[in-house]
Amino acid sequence: MTNRPFGPDVLELDCAHEADRIGAVIRDKILRRFKKKGLVLGFSGGVDSSVVGALAVRALGKERVFGLLMPEHDSSLETLPLSQLIVEHLGIQTEHEDISAILEATRCYRRRDDAIRTVIPEYGPDWKSKIVLPGVLDGDQYRLFSVVAQSPAGEIIETRLTFEAYLGIVAATNFKQRTRKMLEYYHADRLNYAVAGTPNLLEYDQGFFVKLGDGAADIKPIAHLYKTQVYAMARYLELPETICSRPPTTDTYSLPQSQEEFYFSLPYDKMDLVLYGKNKGYTAAEIAAGMGLKTEQIERVLRDIEAKRRVAQYLHSPPVLLEDPPSTEEKALLQCAG
């Protein structure tokens, strides 16, 4: 398929039209269908939550949007000030809920550290860490997670994770996203609001979210926009420059971690283009030519996209029912929930 030459401009977005369309859907679903009075969302200081917040304010008015700032022990020092910057810019009501105490109570940090100690015995509570994947462009190797740990003296240790250690670390850190979602629904319940999720298309398609954590929401207004388009929307909405130019991070591990180290293995702008090309039926050779990369490199990324989609099927799947619900009304409600 070659409906137009492939290049970075394929992701150009009519932001004014798209913002109006998203606003209409937010008003229709939240106010009329769900009969809720507004939207709750968590702000991370990143571009996705900032854009969703701005679109919600544009659609509903600032008095119907409630923002939560939920940093924790491992959050970047930038997280809280940037979150405060955007909620002040939007002029919405907010609450600062530091979730570190809840995470201590669930033993999130201790469980994670115990899992790391199975591969780095000297790892202590005052160490910092992250888990990382190798890049996808330069070889056909399967990509296995490693843990990178930094001692208080600054010594860096990197070692491949065992399967059990990998699962243990991810399971423990998933407490963070699930705790935040629990608090979002607490505030939504007390205000009679719904909850907005903030994934972009790249995250939604590739399963870069925690099931029943940041994957849970009543509406996901930018889940159809590529990350590049979210940045364009941020500029169209005239959000603060520090938000518009902030690179994506996971803000989940105590060492700084880019999203491509943890999940995508390519910078977001390149992942966007490959995913767009795949979705629109461009060949690997066409995508490669448009991006200045080799065809075999794009073929590796396409295989990686397919592999992640297979894993994401479980994350997207609603609960399995043995029989359809008896009434179409109940079905419709379940579809809304799913």
Next chain:
Amino acid sequence: MNYTTEVRDFIISFFLFGDAAALQDDTSFLSSGIVDSTGVMELIMHLEQEFDIKVEPEEMIPDNLDSVNKVAQFIAGKTTDACHPLIRAVPMEA
């Protein structure tokens, strides 16, 4: 030594829960959906523990790990390799 049977039995019991119908010795694990990306981690760990080998990052490629035949050939190559730890443990003076 031929490791095909051992590898096939492991894949059938661990990833297919005893259902061997979908598995030929040249079936691609990833393309057929038998093993996903986390399954590859499990497969490599099993090989390292069961056969006392170390799978190096550059060896973690489909040519070595994406079918029963490929895995069996890979193990055979590793276990006859002079660098294999079991072989290195044999006293050279003998």
